[in-house]
Amino acid sequence: MEHIIRRHPFGWMICRRLFTAVLMSLAVMFVVFFTIRMIPGDPAVNLLGADSTAAERKAMRATLGLDKPILVQFSIWLGGLVHGNLGYSYAYGKDSLSVVTPALCNTMMLGVSASILAIVIAIVLGNFGASNNKTVRQFSSWVEAFFLSAPQYAVALILLIVFTVQLRVFPSGGLHNTGVTDIGDLLSHLFLPSLALSLAPGAQMARSLKTSLLETRSSDLIPSLEARGLSSRQVMVHEYRNAIPPMITVLAIQVGSMLGGALFVENIFSIPGLGQLVVQAVGLRDFQTVQSSVLVIALIYIVVLTLGDIATTWIDPRLRRNDHV
Incomplete structure (x- = not known):
């Protein structure tokens, strides 16, 4: 076994990360199921109405x-998950997978666009923070502190009021104007919510980039590279190569x-994604949709963390050697 690990450290690391991801997923399923059952209210009453009889409510609970x-309910739900069945949403009148999938696609579009903006913000602020100019460094630190301290919902409300109500530059909500489906219209609807989501993550990644660049420049690596005759552009490539792995880790988190x-x-922006779906389903006491949505969100986070860990190890070979020491 030790021989296999030493010959294939990267493959062994991937197996360990995937095994950890599976255990985390099982733990998430357990927590999600039992936490959702603690939500106050009776789903049968929400579906049938307050004027329903006790017999009707009892029959509806049996149907649901x-x-x-509770353990039997959990085993049935877990067995359904194995076969790709997230359950049936009686509030929406169809299976939960059909309810969650469109919302998931919209949330993924928002998440990808927010991640791209966060990376752009991180590169700009990170380079400003590592600048030799003291004024530029201070300005970068102030902007980072502001972005990190501003709550995302407050930023979203400010952007909505300023750019849609006052200036009327961007649309107020949704993903498309009525009857319009082109990519430009979609991007204009995604920009403000993506910006609201990206400021804090972008500032956090900027701090990571700034710290990595300053540490690399203060180490013996840069003088040795310059002594070998490398150009300034080649030296910059080595600087960023050392700075990218920590940024990937921060982005995944x-x-x-x-x-x-x-x-x-x-x-706030009336986007029909998982966030809006969860809020609506909680109000309807729709257990199946709530637990399916929360489970999907948690699994996305686990997958992103695992992929980020694997990508970081692949970029930095030193982590492969340290992983099995």
């Missing part, structure tokens, strides 16, 4: 499977922040 012991912020931002 809520009359069975910040995905959780963006997914959490989407709960507020999607509702």
Whole structure:
């Protein structure tokens, strides 16, 4: 076994990360299922109305499977997940997968656009923060502190009021204007919510980039590269190569922040994503849709963390050697 690990450290690392991801996913499924069951209210009453009879409510609970012991409900739900069945949403009148999938696609579009903006913000602020100019460094630090301290829902409200209500530069909500489906219209609708989600993650990545660049420039690496006759552009490539792995790790972690912020931002900008779906499903006491949505969000976070870990190790070979020491 030790021989295999030493010959294939990267493959062994991937197996370990995937095994950890599976364990985390099982733990998330357990927590999500039992936490959702703690939400106050009776789904049968929400579906049938307050004027329904006790017999009708009892029959509805039996239809929903809520009359069975909680562990039996969990085993049935887990068995359905294995076969790709997230359950049936009686509030929406169709299976939960059909309800969650369109919302997931919209949230993914928002998340990808927010991640791109966060990377752009990180590169700009990170380079400003590592500048030799003291004024530029101070300005970068102030902007980072502001971006990190501003709540995403507050930023979303400010952007909505300023750029849609006052200036009327961007549309107020949704993903498309009525009857319009071109890419330009979609991007104009995504820009403000993506910006609201990207400021804090971008500032966090900027700090990571700034720290990595300053550490690399103060080390013996740069003088040795210059002594070997490398051009300034080649030296810069080595600087960024050392700075990229920490940025990837921070970006993967910040995905959780963006997914959490989407709960507020999607509702503020009326985007039909997972965040808006969760809020609506909680109001309807739709257990199946809530637990399916929360589970999908958690699994996305686990997958992104795992991929970020693998990408970081692939870029930096030193981590492969340290992983099995």
